[in-house]
Structure formats: C-alpha cells, structure tokens
Amino acid sequence: MATALRILCVHGVGQHPPGGAWQQAWEAAIHEACRQVDAERxxxxxYCHYDDIFAQHKVGLGDTLEALARLLANGITAPFRRARGDDSRLRHTAGMVVKWVESPAFRxxxxxxxxxxxxxxxxxxxLGHSLGSLVCYDTFTHEESRATASGRYFVSLGSQIGNPFVRGEYQAGRLSAIxxxxxxxxxxxxxxxxxxxRVSIAADNFRQVDTHFDIxxxxxxxxEEYLRHPQAVSTFWYDVLNDETARITRALREQRPVSARVATPRKRALLIGINDYPDPDQRLAGCVNDVFLMSAMxxxxxxxxGDIRVVLDERATADGIRERVDWLLDGVRSGDQRILYYSGHGAQLPTYGLGDRVDRMDETLVPYDFDWTEDTALTDDWLFERYVQLPYDVDFSILLDCCHSGGMAKGGPARxxxxxxPDDIRHRALKWDAAREMWVPRELEVAERKQLAVDQDTMPLGDMSxxxxxxLPVRTLPLGEARQxxxxxxxxxxxxxxxxxxCQExxxxxEYEHGAIQHGAFTYALVKNWRRMLRGGAGDRRRLKVSDLVKYTSQELRELEYDQTAALAGPEIRLSRWM
Structure with missing residues (x-):
C-alpha cells in the first residue's frame, strides 16, 4: 500500500486563520484533483501559518501607494490596470510583497x-501561493536552508517570483534554479x-505549466482554482502521485539531459519584414528584399x-510575431545560436504608469496591425521575459533595420x-512652457531612474526608459548595488x-535603391561588409569582431552620404567577438 502523500501548504497575504474556510477550499481542490489520478491515495x-509574522510588519496607505509605484514603474503596468474586484486587496498585497523583498529580517x-x-x-x-511562493523560493535557495528542498516537489502558484520588481530588487535581475x-x-x-x-529557467527539474482561467x-x-485546473492535474499531480518525475530524473542521469534528447536545432533564425502597412503613407519598399538577403547570408x-522562419507583411501581426519569437527561443540550450532580424518601421510609445500618468518612453517595433496601443506594440516589456533567463553562453543576436527617432518631432524624409x-500620442510626452510659449518634451520619471541602472558605455540608454x-524591467537597482x-x-x-x-538614437x-531593387541601407551595407570580412579573414571568426563589422558598415553608410551610423550594444565580452 502506498504511503500517504504529505502536502505542506504555504499561504499568501491576507487573513488565513487555522481551520478557516480557505483551508477547506484548498483541501477540496486538492482532493478533487488527486481523485482524478489516484482515487485510493x-x-x-x-499548513504553514504566518499571519502572526505579517501582523508585525504593518502596511499603511502610504506604503501601499509607494509599493504600487515601484512595482508598476518597471514596466508592468498592464496587470494593475486590468485588475478587477477588490483593489484594496491588491494594494495590500503589493505593500507586503515590497516590504518582504526589502527587509532581510522579515524574510x-x-x-x-x-x-x-x-x-x-x-x-x-x-505548495506555495502568492507571497507564500516567495517564502518557499527564498527558503529553497538561501545558503542556510536550501537543503530543505532536497527530494521534494515544489509548486508555485499565483506567484510573484517572476515579477520584474521582485526579480530585480531581490535577485538582481536573474532567478536561480532550485x-x-x-x-x-x-x-x-x-x-x-x-x-x-511567467518564469523561464533552463533547468531539467523546472517546468512552467500554463493554467489559464478567467473568473x-x-x-x-x-x-483552489490553480490546484484543480486540468493542466495542473495532468502535469504535476499526475507526476507526484505516480512518482513519474523521479523515474524520469533517474533516466536522465543514466542517459543524458532532457534538452540533449529534444531535437531542437543548435541554430535558428526568425526574419521579419513589413513593406505593405495598411496605411499607404507608411508603406516601405525594401523590407521583404532585406529578409531574403539576410536569409541567404x-x-x-x-x-x-529549415531552421530559418520568415514572416512578411500582413502575416507579421503582433500576435503572429510573438508566436514566432516563442518558437525561436523555445528549448534553447547552452551554446545555441539564435538570431532575430527585423526590417520595418520602429516607433516610440509614451506609456502610462501608476495613476494613468505617462512616466516612460518605450521603443517598439511596428507590426502590421500596430495601432499605438500596448496590445499591438512589441516592446521589451514583452520580449525580455523570453530571453532574460537564457544561459550566458547562448549566442542570441537582435538586428534591427528600423529607427525609433520619429519620436515626438513631426515630419521627416520619405522612405x-x-x-x-498621431498628435494625441505626441501630446502624452509634451508639456507647455509658458515662458517660452512653446511645447517642449516632458522629463519622464522612469527614464531618470534607469540611467543609474546601466553601464552607458556598453548599454547607451539615451532618453529611453x-x-x-x-x-530594463528587471534592472531596478543602481548599477553598483546590483553588481554587489x-x-x-x-x-x-x-x-x-x-x-x-x-542607426543611433x-x-x-x-532605404537604398540598388539599381531597380530596394533594400534597407543598413542591411545592404551590413551584409556586404559581413561577406567581405569573412573573405578577408578566410572564414576564421576568431580573427573577426562584430564591433569592426558595425564600424565598417557605418563607414560605408557615411561614404554613401546616408546620415545614419550603425550602433551596437551588449555584454562587453560579446562586443569583441564575431556574430
């Protein structure tokens, strides 16, 4: 007869009295889920109760407002704006999460x-729910208590572990495996x-399970809704009750890591080109040609x-691009190479923060269905979750043949x-200077803070936040403090x-006319110099540097009298290597 399955439940913020209705709800959901897998078990x-500890750390109205500002200032504005129900509960949770993150004694x-x-x-x-999941993660990764995780299943649900503020302040921008x-x-x-x-960690003993429900x-x-969700039943409850994970883990140790047995290629590329935007005045001519040129290169x-995917024109919608980026970065292993190339329009999007105040300016790619809303914008608020936890030796490059300098100024050359x-979007980032009797750019709060969080030599930020x-959403600490x-x-x-x-900010x-064929001036010069450097170096990449490629590309653009200079950013060690 199988031994009883011992489950420890760790609750989140709020009233959780021993024996209360919340325990009955959890237990009903757990029994319902387990009966579907093993009715006899x-x-x-x-339970682990700690309302008494919470009571020692009071959260006032001022604390909650400051906490919301800090949580939302890092780019995560959508969750609170779409929140429904009791906003006071959200504010209290925000205040307690921030206080826990910032207090070593509380932790x-x-x-x-x-x-x-x-x-x-x-x-x-x-089982760790909400702030309880942070308590579990902290316990299982802290040097004094990490042994308590040995041999145990951990399930985080309704968790703030991956929240950019939490990840930035508490883990300096990167989560560790347990x-x-x-x-x-x-x-x-x-x-x-x-x-x-979301949480994405490259570890054989980690899996994110999508348990979406909208109530x-x-x-x-x-x-309880997480615990009884069909995906939860078919994954972790099934594994736990059948000890499947233990069997798989033993097999992996005897054979090879699961990532090595999954047939994902070592090299993948996603190439995006958009000429035919719906508005005739916004249409370009060289982007599709750029994609084919880059694919050949x-x-x-x-x-x-077969490992290069292309998406063009009306198929390059916001959702279409997001889906393909997930394909690009799915199953990435140490040593893999991934390239994301984009040829089309770029833009700047003034973005609302706490209290519906514009406090930041985001770079965005412009998909086919872009309408100046966050839902159709492709900003780093969405993209960073896909790459921020990649292994350090993954070679992921993003090449952008667009500009974000349309900015708040009107006009500009054709092509x-x-x-x-539009003027209503421009207005978000402007203010009236009565003394000058002119409209001038506003100083945005988040941009000022982010200047302190990056190394401007390798990550030039300019006026962007x-x-x-x-x-940047997980770069919340001043650079010196983050490094420590x-x-x-x-x-x-x-x-x-x-x-x-x-180009530079x-x-x-x-665009460039190559006879009767049009390309992006940058893409054409980049590929031309890429090929030239490889021929000159006899294909020996150890002698080549991507910084030289960008330098030669910029030099050619200037010689052709294009007023644009290619730019490069990234980890210092990566700038001195080849593509």
Missing amino acids: TLDIQ KQTRDRLVERIEAVKPHVV EKARFWYHLYNRFDSVFTA PGNADHAA LQEQGFDA MRGLNP GRLGYA LRKALGHKGPYMPLLVYA GEFAY
Whole structure:
C-alpha cells in the first residue's frame, strides 16, 4: 500500500486563520484533483501559518501607494490596470510583497517558520501561493536552508517570483534554479492580476505549466482554482502521485539531459519584414528584399534553410510575431545560436504608469496591425521575459533595420523607417512652457531612474526608459548595488543579447535603391561588409569582431552620404567577438 502523500501548504497575504474556510477550499481542490489520478491515495495535508509574522510588519496607505509605484514603474503596468474586484486587496498585497523583498529580517522570519514546518511535517510536496511562493523560493535557495528542498516537489502558484520588481530588487535581475528540489512546477495564469509573471529557467527539474482561467473578481488569483485546473492535474499531480518525475530524473542521469534528447536545432533564425502597412503613407519598399538577403547570408554561414522562419507583411501581426519569437527561443540550450532580424518601421510609445500618468518612453517595433496601443506594440516589456533567463553562453543576436527617432518631432524624409505618432500620442510626452510659449518634451520619471541602472558605455540608454533587449524591467537597482548583489548570489545578472541597430538614437534609418531593387541601407551595407570580412579573414571568426563589422558598415553608410551610423550594444565580452 502506498504511503500517504504529505502536502505542506504555504499561504499568501491576507487573513488565513487555522481551520478557516480557505483551508477547506484548498483541501477540496486538492482532493478533487488527486481523485482524478489516484482515487485510493491517502493524503496528509498540513499548513504553514504566518499571519502572526505579517501582523508585525504593518502596511499603511502610504506604503501601499509607494509599493504600487515601484512595482508598476518597471514596466508592468498592464496587470494593475486590468485588475478587477477588490483593489484594496491588491494594494495590500503589493505593500507586503515590497516590504518582504526589502527587509532581510522579515524574510528570515518567514524562512525560519517554513524550515520549522518542513522539519516537522517532512512533506513530499510543498505548495506555495502568492507571497507564500516567495517564502518557499527564498527558503529553497538561501545558503542556510536550501537543503530543505532536497527530494521534494515544489509548486508555485499565483506567484510573484517572476515579477520584474521582485526579480530585480531581490535577485538582481536573474532567478536561480532550485537545484536540490526533485522538481519545481510554476503554475501561471495570464489573467491573474496580483502581480504574477511567467518564469523561464533552463533547468531539467523546472517546468512552467500554463493554467489559464478567467473568473470575475479576485478569483483569478484563487489557489483552489490553480490546484484543480486540468493542466495542473495532468502535469504535476499526475507526476507526484505516480512518482513519474523521479523515474524520469533517474533516466536522465543514466542517459543524458532532457534538452540533449529534444531535437531542437543548435541554430535558428526568425526574419521579419513589413513593406505593405495598411496605411499607404507608411508603406516601405525594401523590407521583404532585406529578409531574403539576410536569409541567404545566414545560410552561407551554416544555418539550415529549415531552421530559418520568415514572416512578411500582413502575416507579421503582433500576435503572429510573438508566436514566432516563442518558437525561436523555445528549448534553447547552452551554446545555441539564435538570431532575430527585423526590417520595418520602429516607433516610440509614451506609456502610462501608476495613476494613468505617462512616466516612460518605450521603443517598439511596428507590426502590421500596430495601432499605438500596448496590445499591438512589441516592446521589451514583452520580449525580455523570453530571453532574460537564457544561459550566458547562448549566442542570441537582435538586428534591427528600423529607427525609433520619429519620436515626438513631426515630419521627416520619405522612405524613413520610423513612424511619427498621431498628435494625441505626441501630446502624452509634451508639456507647455509658458515662458517660452512653446511645447517642449516632458522629463519622464522612469527614464531618470534607469540611467543609474546601466553601464552607458556598453548599454547607451539615451532618453529611453524601455529599450529593446536591455531587460530594463528587471534592472531596478543602481548599477553598483546590483553588481554587489549579483556577486553575492553567484550570477552575472540578467542575460543580455547582442543588439545591432541601423542607426543611433536621434537618427533615421533609410532605404537604398540598388539599381531597380530596394533594400534597407543598413542591411545592404551590413551584409556586404559581413561577406567581405569573412573573405578577408578566410572564414576564421576568431580573427573577426562584430564591433569592426558595425564600424565598417557605418563607414560605408557615411561614404554613401546616408546620415545614419550603425550602433551596437551588449555584454562587453560579446562586443569583441564575431556574430
């Protein structure tokens, strides 16, 4: 007869009295889920209570407003704006999460309580909901208590672990795997408005499980709905009750890592080109040609044609591009190479923060269906979650033949690859200077803070507070403080791809007529010099530098009298290597 499955439940913020209705709801959901897998299995469900610890850390109205400002200032504005139900609960959760993140003493109290309960209960499974999931993660990764994860399943649900503020302030921009856990399942619901986020970690004992459900009010955050979700039943409950993960893990140790057995190619590329925008005045001529030119270049460099995906014109919608970027970065392993290339319009999007105030300016790519809303904008708020946890030795490059300098100024030359915003969008980033009797740019709060979080030598920020590829949402600490915390945590901070831009901030990206054929001036010059350098170096990439490629490309653009200078950003070690 199988032993009883011991489950330890760790609750989040709010009133969670022992024996209360919340426990009955959790237990009903757990029993309902387990009956679908093994109706005969005995369950021993225990709890870790810490409302008394929360009570020692009061959160006032001022604390909650400041907490919301800090959570939302890092780019995560959508969750709170779409929140439904009791906003006071959201504010209290925000205040408590921020206080927990910023207080080592608070974290130690909750960590000690959980260690005590784990030693007493000896659970097979630990379920952490909301702030309870942060307490579990902190316990399972802290040097003094990480052994408590050994051999146990950990399930995070309704969790703020991946929230950019939490990740930035508490983990200096990068989450670590829970190495000693038997397995970690992260249940994610995109409709949960309580500051939750996706988590992606390259570890054989980690999996995110999409458990999406949309219920009016605050029920999208309810632990019981996560626990009884069909995807939860078919993944972690099935594995736990059948001990499947243990069997798989043993097989992997005897054979090879699961990533090595999944047939994802070592090289992949996604190439995007948009000429035929719906508005005739916005149409371009060289973007599709650019895509074919880049595809030829990559195939010359060893990319298989089947591992290069292309999306053009009306198929390059916001959702279409997002879906293909997920394909591009799916199953990435150490040493893999990935290239994201875009040829089309770029733009700047003034973005609302707390209190519906515009406090930041985001770079955005302009998909076919772009309408100047966040839903159709392709900014780093969306992209960073896909790359920020990549292994450091992955070679991910983003090449952008567009510009974001349409900005807040009107006008500009024809065949310029950047959109000027409509006047109502322009107005968001302007203010009236009565003394000058002129409209002038506003100073945006987030941009000023982000200047302190990056190395301007390798990551020039300019006036932007949201640059593609910079992972700025998780760069919340001043650079010196972040470096100290990263050293203590044993990592190098968020992964950053190599970024190659068609022009500097404040410049425009132009199109070039090659006889009767049109290209982006940057793309044509880049590929031409790429081939020239490889011929000159006899194909020996050890002698070539991407910084030289960008330098020669810029030189050729100037010689052709294009007023644009290619730009480069990325980790310092990456700038001195080849593509």
